[in-house]
Amino acid sequence: MINFSSPKLQNTKNLKTYIKEIHKVISSGDYILGKNVKKFEKNLQKYLGSKYAISNNSGTDSLIMSLMCLNLKKNDEVLVPSHTATATLTSLRLMNYKYKFLDVDNDSMNISLKDFKKKINKNTKAIIVVHLYGNPFNVNEIKLICKKKRIRIIEDCAQSFGAMINKKKVGTIGDFGCFSFFPTKNLSAIGDAGAVVTNNNKFYKKLLKIRQYGWDRDRISEINGINSRCDEIQASILNIKIKSIDINNKIRNDIANFYNRELKNLPIRLPMYKKNFYHVYHLYVIRVSKLLRNKIIKFFQSNNINLGIHYKTPCHKMKNFFLNDVELPITDKVVDEIITLPLYPELKKKYQLKTVRLLKQFYKENSEK
Numbered sequence: 001m002i003n004f005s006s007p008k009l010q011n012t013k014n015l016k017t018y019i020k021e022i023h024k025v026i027s028s029g030d031y032i033l034g035k036n037v038k039k040f041e042k043n044l045q046k047y048l049g050s051k052y053a054i055s056n057n058s059g060t061d062s063l064i065m066s067l068m069c070l071n072l073k074k075n076d077e078v079l080v081p082s083h084t085a086t087a088t089l090t091s092l093r094l095m096n097y098k099y100k101f102l103d104v105d106n107d108s109m110n111i112s113l114k115d116f117k118k119k120i121n122k123n124t125k126a127i128i129v130v131h132l133y134g135n136p137f138n139v140n141e142i143k144l145i146c147k148k149k150r151i152r153i154i155e156d157c158a159q160s161f162g163a164m165i166n167k168k169k170v171g172t173i174g175d176f177g178c179f180s181f182f183p184t185k186n187l188s189a190i191g192d193a194g195a196v197v198t199n200n201n202k203f204y205k206k207l208l209k210i211r212q213y214g215w216d217r218d219r220i221s222e223i224n225g226i227n228s229r230c231d232e233i234q235a236s237i238l239n240i241k242i243k244s245i246d247i248n249n250k251i252r253n254d255i256a257n258f259y260n261r262e263l264k265n266l267p268i269r270l271p272m273y274k275k276n277f278y279h280v281y282h283l284y285v286i287r288v289s290k291l292l293r294n295k296i297i298k299f300f301q302s303n304n305i306n307l308g309i310h311y312k313t314p315c316h317k318m319k320n321f322f323l324n325d326v327e328l329p330i331t332d333k334v335v336d337e338i339i340t341l342p343l344y345p346e347l348k349k350k351y352q353l354k355t356v357r358l359l360k361q362f363y364k365e366n367s368e369k
């Protein structure tokens, strides 16, 4: 069975190297916030081009820690898309912050600029922008408004490590860049890990405290904190993997270009490509008629390929995130049409060809006559 992603292939490919690193860490006796973590944070800073990088335990924690820095009051609001991973909303609910859902743009499936301008008000204090599927949301388009109105920008970069807008890495344009190194992400640990990057020294110092019990340098708890540390084993593996992230993102682009070329004549909507944007294709998501979606998925399943849906239920339809009077027409439309095709650096050419062949065959057999 072929899946839309496969972390196992990447990790078993270099098994011996990883085992050697794990062995070194175990022998060192230093397991938390040691030299591998320091090196990883340096690597992140250098690669992304941010002033500061703080590693931690997950992408969710990165969002929570960033939100904790903001100290929002009772009536303050955060704008957030509904069409995103559950984790984006989980962080807001956990903080008990008020939020307002934003609809998506029909072409990019990222936040709609129009809806952003409509929903912004005097209570808006922050926005979480998501670079969904690895496709950069144009943060520059909202930066000026946010600066004028003192709205903080949190970039959810869990799906977009290495993605760029005009050669600038996403995560370094807003106030916070939140990354996840969950095993399926473009840069991935063999377990949970994450990081926050920022250029703001005040936020950096606060994030360091929040990461460990609110401790100051003398281990006196000064503010509310959590325990969210990246461990030495994961950091040592990430230090090896970060060396090949550019190659792997390039391979993802090559496969995406192959799909784009081969599928362009089918009645489906392909991922949007924008000039000067570097999409890193964490997920290759196409859109099909909602009447055919299940049939396509079943057809692929019977041919041993598992397609994905990211995401089937938008967050505003989940019980825990429910708000009154939410209308997100584009989001509601998009979630019924999306399908994720297999795409990962280790995906063999024969499976790329098979994916293309099956889709063509499906439309040949199901074309409207």
Ligand SMILES: *Cc1c(COP(=O)(O)O)cnc(C)c1O
Pocket: 057, 058, 059, 060, 061, 084, 085, 087, 088, 130, 156, 158, 159, 179, 180, 181, 182, 192, 193, 194
């Ligand atoms: C994966 C993901 C997260 C959460 O990351 P974890 O490391 O699993 O906590 C947050 N936002 C988005 C968009 C994601 O895809």
